[in-house]
Amino acid sequence: MTTALPEEFTAAVVEKFGHEVAIKDIDMPKPGPFQALVKVFTSGICHTDLHALEGDWPVKPEPPFVPGHEGIGEVIELGPGDHDVKVGDIVGNAWLWSACGTCEYCITGRETQCNLAEYGGYTQNGSFGQYMLVDTRYAARIPDGVDYLEAAPILCAGVTVYKGLKVSETRPGQFMVISGVGGLGHIAVQYAVAMGMRVIAVDVAEDKLALARKHGAEFTVNAREEDPGAAVQKYTNGGSHGILVTAVHEAAFGQALDMARRDGTIVFNGLPPGEFPASIFNIVFKSLTIRGSLVGTRQDLAEALDFFARGLIKPTVSSCELGEVNEVLERMRQGKIDGRVAIKY
Ligand code: NAD
Numbered sequence: 001m002t003t004a005l006p007e008e009f010t011a012a013v014v015e016k017f018g019h020e021v022a023i024k025d026i027d028m029p030k031p032g033p034f035q036a037l038v039k040v041f042t043s044g045i046c047h048t049d050l051h052a053l054e055g056d057w058p059v060k061p062e063p064p065f066v067p068g069h070e071g072i073g074e075v076i077e078l079g080p081g082d083h084d085v086k087v088g089d090i091v092g093n094a095w096l097w098s099a100c101g102t103c104e105y106c107i108t109g110r111e112t113q114c115n116l117a118e119y120g121g122y123t124q125n126g127s128f129g130q131y132m133l134v135d136t137r138y139a140a141r142i143p144d145g146v147d148y149l150e151a152a153p154i155l156c157a158g159v160t161v162y163k164g165l166k167v168s169e170t171r172p173g174q175f176m177v178i179s180g181v182g183g184l185g186h187i188a189v190q191y192a193v194a195m196g197m198r199v200i201a202v203d204v205a206e207d208k209l210a211l212a213r214k215h216g217a218e219f220t221v222n223a224r225e226e227d228p229g230a231a232v233q234k235y236t237n238g239g240s241h242g243i244l245v246t247a248v249h250e251a252a253f254g255q256a257l258d259m260a261r262r263d264g265t266i267v268f269n270g271l272p273p274g275e276f277p278a279s280i281f282n283i284v285f286k287s288l289t290i291r292g293s294l295v296g297t298r299q300d301l302a303e304a305l306d307f308f309a310r311g312l313i314k315p316t317v318s319s320c321e322l323g324e325v326n327e328v329l330e331r332m333r334q335g336k337i338d339g340r341v342a343i344k345y
């Protein structure tokens with residue numbers, strides 16, 4: 001027996017940039033071709049949701065919209081088209097909500113760069129609501145038997161740092177600096193440890209550094225108290241081979257160059273609006289590679305979830321209710337969140 005769906009449901013809606021989200025009822029959407037309607041169990045709150053709310057980036061979403069791209073729930077209705085998920089399956093939305101599937105990026109394993117990509121909780125309504133739509137060709141398949149609250153942050157934070165670490169080409173036994181130990185960074189420490197790297201964590205808050213040590217960082221630096229470049233150069237005897245910047249302050253991006261070893265690779269994940277100073281001489285003379293990295297492909301996400309399902313990654317997650325989203329976003333703005341917060345419906 002199927003129960004009729006309500007015509008409306010409650011969601012957190014961005015109506016105007018720079019204002020609190022409105023907790024209100026919105027219309028139940030109908031799944032279109034290749035789409036599924038999902039009843040959401042939980043959704044992580046990413047700093048990207050805060051950037052979206054503030055209208056921080058040059059490419060902006062269009063209010064009103066529902067943020068959230070770390071949602072997990074159950075498929076309750078399928079739209080037209082062939083699907084390889086069925087009603088009752090547990091799936092997730094992600095930042096890479098869909099892509100065209102045919103452009104030069106899509107057909108060469110670089111679908112996150114697709115010009116026609118849709119972004120969950122940004123160009124498409126996301127998981128800060130009791131129901132959401134996903135494109136079943138791109139939705140995450142959640143492994144059986146996992147804790148959904150802990151799995152949620154893997155859908156963005158996890159896959160992003162996993163991919164970032166991979167493209168750093170840092171090998172087991174080499175040093176990896178994780179700069180910024182928030183939602184992304186505390187998970188990055190764990191992936192780097194699981195990949196056999198020697199992890200150094202940098203943040204501006206002592207509790208974040210304690211969290212990094214708990215997750216396996218062997219050395220930590222408080223960038224508010226000492227120069228991270230000098231501290232890392234000394235500890236590593238010449239600089240870190242890899243550096244992953246997840247921090248939300250532009251100062252961390254310039255400091256990454258000072259922490260690098262000759263021929264090292266710096267990967268930028270963090271997206272604070274702004275710029276950073278970079279010495280051309282340093283980059284050339286030390287033969288540094290600096291690269292940006294945006295979330296990950298469906299294959300990266302499947303791999304990131306597999307690390308998690310095998311027990312190698314355990315995000316630090318606390319839960320909140322949908323009505324508490326504004327309060328959580330304010331704590332995030334102040335850098336006062338331990339790991340991730342996820343909404344529990
Ligand atoms: P968060 O708020 O949970 O964590 C940010 C961390 O940065 C905090 O621990 C904070 O103390 C730390 N920090 C602030 N200033 C610092 C400094 N000067 N030096 C070192 N650390 C500093 O945020 P999050 O959810 O982890 O997201 C981090 C950033 O990554 C955001 O800008 C977000 O938009 C971006 N992001 C990018 C991608 C991508 O695909 N590239 C994906 C997800 C998130």
Ligand code: ZN
Pocket residue numbers: 046047048049069095156157
């Ligand atoms: Zn995110």
Ligand code: ZN
Pocket residue numbers: 099100101102103104105106111114115116117
């Ligand atoms: Zn494409």
